[in-house]
Amino acid sequence: MMNEGPFNLTETMDNTELSPLSDAPVAADFPAGESLPQQPGEVVLGRFEVKRYLGQGTFGYVFLAYDLELDRLVAVKKPRQQVLSRYDSVESFIAEARTVAQLDHEHIVPVYDCIRTPEGSCYIVSKFIRGQDLGWLLRQGRISLPETVRTIRDAALALHHAHLAGIVHCDIKPANVIIDDNGKAHVTDFGIAYNPQQRSELAGHAATPAYMSPEQADTNTQSLDGRTDIYALGVLLYQLMCGQLPFQGDTREQLVAAIGSGEVRPPRQIDDSIPRELESICLKAIARDPSRRYTTALDLARDLDDYFGYEPRPIDVGSVQVDESLEPLIEKLAEHTHDIWALQRYKDGWKLGDVRDDSRKTHPCLVAYNQLPESEKEYDRATVLGTIKAMLALGYTITRED
Template identity: 35%
Template sequence: MDKYTGKRLDGRYEIHELIGVGGMALVYRAYDTIDDRTVAIKILKDEFLGNEEFIRRFKNESKAIAVLSHPSIVKVYDVSFGDRIQYIVEEYIDGITLKDYLEQQKQIPWKEAIHFTVQILNALQHAHQKGIVHRDIKPQNIMLLQDGTIKVTDFGIARFAHSETRTMTDKAIGSVHYIAPEQARGDVVDGKTDIYSVGVMLYEMLTGQLPFEADNAVSVAIMQLQADPRPPREINPDIPEGLEEITLKAMQKNPAQRYQSATEMLEDIAEFRKNPSIRFQYQYFQDEKPTKYIDAINNVRGNTDPAYNDNYEYEEVADTAAKKKNVAPLVIAGVLAAFLIVAVALGFAALFRGCQAEQPAEDIEVPNFIGQKAAEIYENEEYKKNFVFKEEQKQDSSKEVGEVLDQSPAEGMKVKPGAEITLYVNVGNTMQEIPDLTNYTKEDAEKILQDRNLVPNSIEIVDETVSEGHVVRTDPAKGESVAEGSTVNLYISGGPEDNTIAVPAEIIGMQLEDARKALTNLGFVVDATPKDDTGKEKGVVVECSPLPGTKLEKNSKVTLVYSSGKVTSVPNKKLEVAIRMPNINRDVTLVAYIDGVKVQEKQGLNPSAVPGEFLSLTFENTGTHELRVMIDGELLARYTLFFDDGKFKQEEYHDLSDPESTGDNESTNITPEPPAPEQGT
């Protein structure tokens, strides 16, 4: 057990268990006795208490999150920066990291990746609006709850946008697989730095692998600066082209060519969600040659040379002088060439304007799209040049899925180039509207969905507002329409969070005061009672009530039974009693009773076969007791036993011999001589 588990911080936070270890802090699950809630507490590691840099970073995290208030960002409830311990009290997240989820799933569906990415971007949008750049966005810092909710955590190296920058030698650089090129170089960072990291995470979710991997961190950082990632669709062809474009735009090495804000990226994702067949055709300006534009996707797929010069000078030991020597002629030649090209272009432009007046673009006729496959229309270069397509869904079981059923504007109408054309595309199956199933039982909700030809998928979640076993919500949400055969997630209430605490088994065998302290720290009221003759050292806990493992509410009473160390009982003594056997030549059952309690039984005993006529029975006890010996239910003899003196006295004897052996069936009160006179008086 570590030094904090079982302790109470500042008389308020009861530490229950260690749940994580980070680079600079230990993370515990704890209970807030004042606000009556479970919390997570980050405690700065002891080795960093004297390190001003780590203390500054630790305080910086609390300051960063304190100004944020967003459902997708972990909340901070309290902070304490003392000399001996520094901690942050945060919202407790009962889930796993996105990294854990990716390792389990390897590659996740693109719709799920979009769902996670939108939540992360919403959180960053809020942080950026507050002037805070996270700087360490990675799956390890994204918590995933059971219902698919995302929480952004760990603002340990976050910066206010106007704060000083970091260099690559800084220990708090972030994670090399996810950092933006400017962050690796130590340049100024802003919200676009986080956008790059989101792009890398989206790439990893869609493909199941990182864009850049190498044997060491330095090699990965160089790849972040210089190399182009492999196009996601080459790894996973199921990724829509529009989503590939969004991913690669977020990962542009030049910050000016990335999304300029989380809001801008969210807008493109929203457009993609409306029409997954959309293509954005991003064009990026490249300034190595005059007025040259490059296509985002084609450049990554086709060119072998890097399309982006990051303007970062890399020194090489060899040929340094030669390179410096050749710089001036190259620059002069480039300037002259550029001047010549511009002059010729201006000359041709003037000549063209002199020969022909500028004409407006002519209207074009809308072709007939009905009956064609939507996917083929979207790939047609002529169509893409003249129109912008919008897709709506319709159902017609007699037509093929993906076939255009209708269009607007209609065939033959005249429109301007770039006009929007709405295509009504067949989705095949009948659409069903998701009903409001809130508070329905799991069984009833599943039946309703099945009656609509939908597939229910029940997921249990913690919920304090809806009764256990009833529906909290659905995904897709009520009112949305989905095709028959679609899966609908039913989130079923498992009831409120179980706040009961199990009585720990470890308290048995502990010293009383240690056990009392452990139970008190867990929130129990402790009572204690001593017990003699336990065979344990004084103060050792030997029992508890309720038993270990029993779950109890906070403030429940637990009674500890501990050893008093006293020995009050006298050790038992053995006493051997000789019993005269009757003349019976058959098997009988002999039973011995002490004070009316059966203590011995011998079945299948033949008295005539007992050597020397006396049967020896040994008993163990203390004090004086009565012994009765019965054969087949009849009294044979009665004795008084003096265990402390080691003696016995026969008080009564009945001869139970068979009649044919004795000629007499009467019982007699006789006192036969025992084999040794010292055994009785």
């Protein structure tokens, strides 16, 4: 048995929350006719101790397990029988799964192995990413614009890597993008990926309709390429920025018809705080005609980088200790910092007001430092402290002449 210790899952999800590969919260929702998920404590394939059922998606169900041989947590997926039935044999499915396993990119969840069972099924073993999927995060509220741009950029880089290997994901959606505890995005669940050398009907019929490109939704389409994933990323970008999907429909047929029309409300008509550059990037990604979209996902990532190229990289001051004797200096510099800010505001025509109002140029903090709320003083102190720590980290010393 493993020591739960740092692997306690309460830090990332509870029993009712969705897994990064899930569209349903509980094992009881698994379809009739399919074998139910393994129970906690059960050992699968004589090697993987089941810790917890995580959820299910189009591809199958997934559970968290402890690899008894390699001493690590893994995500173990079992495909649905309807997925396996579309292949000539389990061996051909495993061969294709191992092609996906060759994808090696920092923003793609690694597949460790695909193992055949004596009963004629198989399990796919992947790295367990400690974090939450975008679907869960969206249910908690809107994601900030910098986080949105960074997430879509990361996913675009991952998909470009897959496209170079001839693999199209075909099911990009919030549940298939995991944000780890460091804010880094990981694309997962290539379970219905399209390979031009072996077209799978799943690519057109098992994907999530709201994120399907027009050509993917069209049953007459004979081939797909990376631009269908670019389209899905554009839909995801739209959703993250606007808080809603670009196309709506009460039924699958209505939704497919709306997607096919290509008539989308521009993001800035929903939220005029969205930058024009991001609106243009989004609309180009979800153009109805594939030829009008980005040619590669890398082009999309680069445009996002050009827009949001600034990533704060402060000096590492984690190990710097500040002597207590500097506290009076920090307080004096905090007051000085506030006065510099207030002086500039007055020069720009601002005045004291009950609330901050940019249009009327009023601000409640245009008062003397000693009249500020303690929370505002702490902000100024933290700014000064950060600067002092950076100086010390760079090798400077702080002394006072008598």
